[in-house]
Amino acid sequence: MAERPRVYSTAAIVLRSRKLGETDRVLTLYSANLGKVEAVAKGVRKAKSRLAGHVEPMTQATFQMAKGRSLDVVTQVETIESFQAVRDDLERLSRGLYACELVDKFTEPHAENFTLYRSLLDTLRRLASGDDIETPLRYYEMSLLAELGYQPELEACVRCRSRLAPVTNYWSASAGGVVCADCRSEEMAIRPISANAIKLLRLLLHGRWADVARVRIDGELASELERALSEYVRWVLERDVRSAAFIDTLRRKAGRQQPAFGAPPTA
Helix, strand or coil, X not given: CCCCCCEEEEEEEEEEEEEECCCEEEEEEEEXXXXXXXXXXXXXXXXXXXXXXXCCCCCEEEEEEECCCCCEEEEEEEEEECCHHHHCCHHHHHHHHHHHHHHHHHCCECCCCHHHXXXXXXXXXXXXXXXXXXXXXXXXXXXXXXXXXXXXXXCECCCCCCECCCXXXXXXXXXXXXXXXXXXXXXXXXXXXXXXXXXXXXXXXXXXXXXXXXCCCCHHHHHHHHHHHHHHHHHHHCCCCHHHHHHHHHHHHHCCCCCCCCCCCCC
């Protein structure tokens, strides 16, 4: 990658921020052409800061930055999309923060990947405008996994490599996908997965968003997909996704079904 000039501009989405000193914040940004970068927004916590309204998590903006010794410094910001509709609704907000956390945890600094940038942006737009806020996340999770080379095996048993029959099989995140009934082992951390869930996982992996959006996914089938992908994401990352707990908390308060982001199956 060519060295950045002393002052440069890039479109980016704010993934998160953390306090620095009395008045500053360090922003973690995912940019269109530079990958993940960190930069200091000086004075942003002051009451009269002109930057404050432009650097909230999930905001897409054009950032002008100057190279610094350790961290670059934000000099100007112009908001492109604020995704206010996502911020104003806790359910949408929790999903938006989850999407941002995923790209943050899955990527290394300065690894350019415009496809991931576009995928995150499209997901935030779908969360802002659609009634269905779960299917966009499932599509995003699978797209991110596939783009980074972590896609699960959905066509053949991960153990014997035989083609999967359209029956109830078993999901094993640690094995990398679906295990057939003949290869099921009590030593493996697995859970049953229906033939319909496998079909939808394949659609998420290979289909266009327009095709996925036409399918109504709800009830137990939606929970199956969410459990499978959340377990797989957690296994690939080897750690929990903090914002997933926020989604679970909202579900518990609303008295809905048992959280799909709960603990993985045990052997």
